[in-house]
Amino acid sequence: MDRIFNFSAGPAALPQAVLEQARDELVNWQGCGMSVMEMSHRGKEYMGIQAEAEADLRELMNIPANYKVLFLQGGASMQFAMVPMNLFRGKASADYLNTGEWSKKAIKEAQKYGKVNVVASSEDKNFTYAPAQSAWKLDPNAAYVHYTTNETIGGVEIFWTPETGNVPLVADMSSDILSRPIDVSKFGLIYAGAQKNIGPAGLTIVIVREDLLGQLVPGTPTMFDYKIAADNDSMYNTPSTYAIYIAGLVFKWLKKNGGIAAMEKVNRAKAKLIYDFLDQSKFFQSPVAVENRSLMNIPFTLKDAALDDEFLKAAKARGMVQLKGHRSVGGMRASIYNAMPIEGVQALVALMKEFEQQHG
Known part of the structure; x- marks a missing residue:
């Protein structure tokens, strides 16, 4: 890798x-x-x-x-x-x-x-x-x-x-x-x-x-x-x-790469991929009010917290790391700053979909 x-x-x-x-x-x-x-x-x-x-x-x-x-x-x-x-x-x-x-x-x-x-x-x-x-x-x-x-x-x-x-x-x-x-x-x-x-x-x-x-x-x-x-x-x-x-x-x-305005378009597209999935999922959810959902740091929780470690292991096996949420919040957190390519977000959403199908 x-x-x-x-x-x-x-x-x-x-x-x-x-x-x-x-x-x-x-x-x-x-x-x-x-x-x-x-x-x-x-x-x-x-x-x-x-x-x-x-x-x-x-x-x-x-x-x-x-x-x-x-x-x-x-x-x-x-x-x-x-x-x-x-x-x-x-x-x-x-x-x-x-x-x-x-x-x-x-x-x-x-x-x-x-x-x-x-x-x-x-x-x-x-x-x-x-x-x-x-x-x-x-x-x-x-x-x-x-x-x-x-x-x-x-x-x-x-x-x-x-x-x-x-x-x-x-x-x-x-x-x-x-x-x-x-x-x-x-x-x-x-x-x-x-x-x-x-x-x-x-x-x-x-x-x-x-x-x-x-x-x-x-x-x-x-x-x-x-x-x-x-x-x-x-x-x-x-x-x-x-x-x-x-x-x-x-x-x-x-x-x-077009400056900050161009970066905002990319960042919104990346965040939308995750939030759109979370909004239709019955297994994953976002705890944050819609109007305040960050474009940079996206916390989300699994329906069953006992599966957190299994999800993190599955992510690591696919080359995705540092998804564990902060200890004060729990769950997961995907930080998708400017340097995170959209391919990384696509890979994360694909994993979330598969994980839900397996455990939902």
């Missing part, structure tokens, strides 16, 4: 073309005689790689000129602290939407730096939906409004952009960034861990509006200051150079 279909929620599959190019350039990048991993981050070769990656990301997402793009470390989990440290800006509280496990972690961390107002929560139905904005209790004096656009564990995605007036909107887009177009100008700050739709683990992307920089919670470490990162072109310390290089290759792969 050459390549399997990897349905992991993260670190996730990368485009094969990207991996092959990285393999070919591993020892000697474009004739310079060394690997990207060996380059000085201050050298012209690497600085060119990072500058090009930023330019391609700006083009793909149509990022306005008054926004900084930061290449940071620490994952999205470090942003749970960096966001309040940088954005409370003397305000009394911040608003947070609670739609799942990652929202809960962001809320818990933010409470260390100021008051958190939970504007709405879907915990009443085990995080299987996202509350409509009409149910949110927003504070017009809040420092910012934070939400998770796609809950990786629960498979709940919010496809609309909240209206927050003059209060900056902050989004954790770790698991759906680059999967469909968004209007960056409607956000004060966007952050995303790279290991799902961007590149290898170890890199975090932050897109932040310039006017939000430089007003820190007292005692904020230098490395947690967005302005320091911005003023130093993400090179206050040594950045995740190889992860940024791979991310740059992914950005070029996206451009070559």
Whole structure:
């Protein structure tokens, strides 16, 4: 078997073309005689790689000129602290939407730096939906409004952009960034861990509006200051150079394949294959509200949970791995990020049909 279909929620599959190019350039990048991993981050070769990656990301997402793009470390989990440290800006509280496990972690961390107002929560139905904005209790004096656009564990995605007036909107887009177009100008700050739709683990992307920089919670470490990162072109310390290089290759792969709008069409087609099957199945089901069904992470359950292990073994035998659901949810979860080819989804649905015929 050459390549399997990897349905992991993260670190996730990368485009094969990207991996092959990285393999070919591993020892000697474009004739310079060394690997990207060996380059000085201050050298012209690497600085060119990072500058090009930023330019391609700006083009793909149509990022306005008054926004900084930061290449940071620490994952999205470090942003749970960096966001309040940088954005409370003397305000009394911040608003947070609670739609799942990652929202809960962001809320818990933010409470260390100021008051958190939970504007709405879907915990009443085990995080299987996202509350409509009409149910949110927003504070017009809040420092910012934070939400998770796609809950990786629960498979709940919010496809609309909240209206927050003059209060900056902050989004954790770790698991759906680059999967469909968004209007960056409607956000004060966007952050995303790279290991799902961007590149290898170890890199975090932050897109932040310039006017939000430089007003820190007292005692904020230098490395947690967005302005320091911005003023130093993400090179206050040594950045995740190889992860940024791979991310740059992914950005070029996206451009070559039609950009984010084209990717959304493919992603919707992939997700539709699975959801259409789930909707007619009497053996498999989706726990998520139809309007919030994620295009990236699709949890589903079997009628008889005692068959879970047998299903996973059958999938592995056909070259499909990492389908076990998160321990807090159970069942199965198929993560079908940009790099998952439609053939992988077709293979999964074919297996589900056969499994239902055998056990339904």
